[in-house]
Amino acid sequence: MGLFDMFKSDTSTTMSPHFAFATGLLYMMSADGEMDNEEVGHLLSVLGGQKSSSGAIGVGAQNKQLLDRALAYRQKNSIDTFLAEATPVLTDAQKMCILMNLLDSAFSDGEAEPEEQALFAKIQAAFGVSDERFKPFFQVLMVKNDRAVFVNKDHPSNQAGYTVQL
Numbered sequence: 001m002g003l004f005d006m007f008k009s010d011t012s013t014t015m016s017p018h019f020a021f022a023t024g025l026l027y028m029m030s031a032d033g034e035m036d037n038e039e040v041g042h043l044l045s046v047l048g049g050q051k052s053s054s055g056a057i058g059v060g061a062q063n064k065q066l067l068d069r070a071l072a073y074r075q076k077n078s079i080d081t082f083l084a085e086a087t088p089v090l091t092d093a094q095k096m097c098i099l100m101n102l103l104d105s106a107f108s109d110g111e112a113e114p115e116e117q118a119l120f121a122k123i124q125a126a127f128g129v130s131d132e133r134f135k136p137f138f139q140v141l142m143v144k145n146d147r148a149v150f151v152n153k154d155h156p157s158n159q160a161g162y163t164v165q166l
Helices: 017-029 037-047 061-076 079-089 092-106 114-126 131-145
Strands: 049-051 057-059
Touching: 017 037, 017 061, 017 079, 017 092, 017 114, 037 061, 037 092, 079 114, 092 114, 092 131
Parallel strands: none
Antiparallel strands: 049 057
């Protein structure tokens, strides 16, 4: 296995970690009934989006089959079915990676909607990751996504002497 093999397309027909990653993101993206441009952009960035010759951004050819399979799976299966199939094939590191990317996707449009929050909690519970364990990861993502620090000089985090800590 080469160093960059982990980024290759997943073409298997059974549940695999890479397939679970892509499919989980689709469940999160559609949790609130719509797929925002920011969520699509996040999906493309983590799956390996590419610019076409016309300048449009789309899924790289190596991941188109993965995304097509994930979309079809999402349309046919409930979240409970997905969690029952995905959870046993994932390592702890894969579960944490999925959770962090799901949260990042939920916040990509600026706010995690109640439906996205509920879905995240369900997946987190299915993965056996407690709030206490996930809290530091959550805090890091909150700092990453709090772009108000750039446009609001009175933001609490911009006050003299404030330092970001976990």
